[in-house]
């Protein structure tokens with residue numbers, strides 16, 4: 001009998017999740033070739049599987065959530081199937097119709113920003129729903145609020161104009177997870193509170209530099225933060241700046257670029 005990596009991951013989660021249940025925020029690696037970080041919630045855990053750049057998968061007590069999956073279904077073949085797919089905005093490193101078509105199972109739900117909903121082809125559009133900046137919904141018992149994601153710097157406004165794109169604030173079993181999407185350190189980001197886990201982008205010219213990202217993160221002070229969407233950026237410098245401002249913020253590393 002052979003155990004697939006997906007099953008191996010499940011077994012790992014069950015076993016280790018039980019062992020570490022007393023720890024409020026713990027980090028574990030389950031398999032060398034499919035690293036996942038797991039954070040305990042009140043009734044279970046949330047596992048983070050970085051896939052690439054802006055794409056990742058969250059295993060939650062209510063179901064499996066894919067964020068901005070692109071790059072072809074093969075990248076996701078070792079991961080559990082999606083119950084919910086979130087799309088933040090229309091750029092090709094966040095939104096890819098072929099990948100969506102391949103990943104949408106019979107019962108998979110698809111939630112996007114309004115602009116992407118309008119550009120989805122027929123069947124995908126029929127199955128999708130959208131929320132705009134400031135709106136909230138609940139799917140898989142996960143609270144979902146759309147946090148505005150946009151540029152602030154004059155020469156970057158063309159990339160992510162205010163009002164179009166979504167970041168997402170998820171409330172999973174009491175744990176607040178902030179997916180910033182492509183944004184600068186907006187007042188909406190800086191004003192967040194009680195965030196346990198955050199995903200924050202940095203790369204120029206599209207989002208922001210490491211200094212601004214670190215400043216924004218220090219302001220809302222998540223318990224843990226993944227730099228993601230950082231191709232070419234100095235995340236060592238990011239970590240130093242964050243921890244100089246607040247040594248309690250845990251900067252997470254993931255295999256975003258291989």
Ligand SMILES: [Zn+2]
Nearest residue numbers: 089091160182
């Ligand atoms: Zn973008």
